[in-house]
Amino acid sequence: KMTLAKLHFQRLWYPQPGQGGGVPSRAERGLTREEFDRAFPTEFWREVVDRVAAEAPGTLLLAEAFWLMEGYFVRTLGMHRVYNSAFMNMLKMEDNARYRQTIKNVLEFNPEILKRFVNFMNNPDERTAVEQFGKEGKYVGAAVLLVTMPGLPMFGHGQIEGFHEKYGMEYHRAYWDEPVDEGLVAAHEDLVFPLMRKRYLFSGSENFALYDFWAGDRVNEDVFAYSNRAGGERAVIVYHNRCASTAGWIRTSAAFAVKDGAGGTRLEQTTLAHALSLDARPGRFYAFRDWATGLEYLRSGRDLADHGLYAELGAFQHQALLDWRELWDADGTTWGRLCDRLGGRGVRSLDTELKEVRFADVVRGLTELLASARGRLDDLFDPASPGTRETAAAFVLDRFGALAEAVAAEGRGGPIGVAAIREAFRRELAAAGKAPPPDEHGRMALVCFLALRRLGAVGGMDGSVPRTAAWLEDFGILRAAMRFLGGVPAAVGGAGVPDGLLLRLLVARPGFVAEAKADAAGAVRAVFSDPIVREAVGLHWSGGHEWFNKERFEDAVAWLARIAAIDAKPGAAAGLRRTAEALVAAAEAAGWRADRLVPALAASKPPPAAPGRRKPS
Numbered sequence: 001k002m003t004l005a006k007l008h009f010q011r012l013w014y015p016q017p018g019q020g021g022g023v024p025s026r027a028e029r030g031l032t033r034e035e036f037d038r039a040f041p042t043e044f045w046r047e048v049v050d051r052v053a054a055e056a057p058g059t060l061l062l063a064e065a066f067w068l069m070e071g072y073f074v075r076t077l078g079m080h081r082v083y084n085s086a087f088m089n090m091l092k093m094e095d096n097a098r099y100r101q102t103i104k105n106v107l108e109f110n111p112e113i114l115k116r117f118v119n120f121m122n123n124p125d126e127r128t129a130v131e132q133f134g135k136e137g138k139y140v141g142a143a144v145l146l147v148t149m150p151g152l153p154m155f156g157h158g159q160i161e162g163f164h165e166k167y168g169m170e171y172h173r174a175y176w177d178e179p180v181d182e183g184l185v186a187a188h189e190d191l192v193f194p195l196m197r198k199r200y201l202f203s204g205s206e207n208f209a210l211y212d213f214w215a216g217d218r219v220n221e222d223v224f225a226y227s228n229r230a231g232g233e234r235a236v237i238v239y240h241n242r243c244a245s246t247a248g249w250i251r252t253s254a255a256f257a258v259k260d261g262a263g264g265t266r267l268e269q270t271t272l273a274h275a276l277s278l279d280a281r282p283g284r285f286y287a288f289r290d291w292a293t294g295l296e297y298l299r300s301g302r303d304l305a306d307h308g309l310y311a312e313l314g315a316f317q318h319q320a321l322l323d324w325r326e327l328w329d330a331d332g333t334t335w336g337r338l339c340d341r342l343g344g345r346g347v348r349s350l351d352t353e354l355k356e357v358r359f360a361d362v363v364r365g366l367t368e369l370l371a372s373a374r375g376r377l378d379d380l381f382d383p384a385s386p387g388t389r390e391t392a393a394a395f396v397l398d399r400f401g402a403l404a405e406a407v408a409a410e411g412r413g414g415p416i417g418v419a420a421i422r423e424a425f426r427r428e429l430a431a432a433g434k435a436p437p438p439d440e441h442g443r444m445a446l447v448c449f450l451a452l453r454r455l456g457a458v459g460g461m462d463g464s465v466p467r468t469a470a471w472l473e474d475f476g477i478l479r480a481a482m483r484f485l486g487g488v489p490a491a492v493g494g495a496g497v498p499d500g501l502l503l504r505l506l507v508a509r510p511g512f513v514a515e516a517k518a519d520a521a522g523a524v525r526a527v528f529s530d531p532i533v534r535e536a537v538g539l540h541w542s543g544g545h546e547w548f549n550k551e552r553f554e555d556a557v558a559w560l561a562r563i564a565a566i567d568a569k570p571g572a573a574a575g576l577r578r579t580a581e582a583l584v585a586a587a588e589a590a591g592w593r594a595d596r597l598v599p600a601l602a603a604s605k606p607p608p609a610a611p612g613r614r615k616p617s
Helices: 006-013 024-029 033-039 044-055 070-075 085-092 096-109 111-116 129-133 137-148 182-196 301-306 335-342 350-358 360-374 386-412 418-432 440-458 465-475 477-485 499-508 512-518 520-527 531-536 550-567 573-589 594-603
Strands: 081-084 117-120 152-154 209-215 223-230 233-240 246-253 256-259 265-268 284-290 296-300 309-313 318-328 540-542 545-547
Touching (some): 006 033, 070 081, 070 111, 081 085, 085 137, 096 209, 096 256, 137 182, 137 318, 233 309, 284 335, 309 318, 350 477, 360 386, 360 440, 360 477, 386 418, 440 499, 440 550, 499 550, 512 520, 512 550, 512 573, 520 573, 520 594, 550 573, 573 594
Parallel strands (some): 081 117, 117 152
Antiparallel strands (some): 209 246, 223 233, 233 318
16 A cells, blocks of 8 residues: 555655645644654555565565556565556556556666556546446457557456446445446457457566657657567557547667666667567568458568568557468568568468469469359350350350460379360350359359369369369469459349359359259258358357358359259250259258258258159160
């Protein structure tokens, strides 16, 4: 308790002459500093700390202090931890320059003190955290600082749930009936709790560095920027505690005390690259992820050393840059090219973006192939003119052949020759033209799928569907096709499977309808366990049951039946069509509930042959 510290005790009860002190009526009882020291010669808490160390080693002593006396309690009185009320008060009031200076003062005296602070956003004597910080960006930003600053984070009762009732220490129960704010809880789960699991990275002060944020020619005091490092892991936290926007650089740290050989200390500064132990030699690149947005970034070691780190921040926005990894690019043809291409932009996956750089010729060839097909869709699927279809197909096949050669040139060619694969693609285009989708979007999606599947054959997958899908992902081909398809106008009012998912579904499960013809229940059970299928048909839980989306299921089955018909032997298309119709009918009878569909199919008989038709011998 700080009221027993000499400095505070004199200020309250025996103020020095000429100083009002904490209690004005005590001015007449004032003592000079010398008089007070004679009456109160030793610090009570210093005696407690020394006796506890001797008689009860291992005991944690945590002090309550405010009015900027936090450093005094750990530095002079020797307390192990101290409540840091400055964290709550200054962030709440957006007194950012003063709080940054407070941190700088500690660093200049002894950085070890910083890890003894107990930071908090509310306590039983203060208004609740949501009353002081709200429930949105400012709260989240302060909470991120709470769990990523050196020291110990402390959450108040009801803080995570967003409760407004102020709890006194004498409370046995809550008096207000408040619902849990699920949105605030979710914000903690998404943005705060993952960082708490990294406390070993943030709690120490040995590698902590605080930076000035240079916005143009001035330091923006509203931005808190710091880094830390532990066990090979790195982290950079940047938070803008103001309702405004800003942009700037962090490179040089604030001064901090370092012990010298003579037992004294000296002040030093460091750079971001040195603090994070980054390699600035040519060919070194660094990838890192912002845990606030999930985006990955790529920077060269040289650029980080020379210029530092650039950041753009909106009102109360933060960045939590973790998962740093060093990358090596000897000739600048891979990571170097990607770094130049991104120009600082964040992406969902650097590895995925790298594929488009590494296999740029293949991706360019795919785009040219699909563009040629799109320009001749009407001719490719013209039922009245076989000659027109063949001419259009020949043009598209030339582009496909060039693309297949580019894939083979990458050293991924399989045992099947490009000429044979080109011929297979020609036959499939011809088969697809007999019963094409009714709209341009559907026809383009069909051409995309057929081209992707045949390119998988160029890759030597020998018909293995899972390996073909993985190969297409690895080359960046599937992603490029999805992007192209997104530019083709969709049918008005379409509610089927989204473009990207559709291509993934067709590549992953082309044989579904044929499998369902032999064992409908088994086939549905198998595909419903596939994450791609689950997302494609909208499988979800509600009210204790698992449901799927009617329009998406119908669309998926229709597409898979169309693919099955292309692959089927002559005369088998009608049976596959009846199987697809039976699946949709069974799904409707099951009320679009997965837990009803599989048992119903297991108990049903195979669909009967069409009237007047006999099974092919």
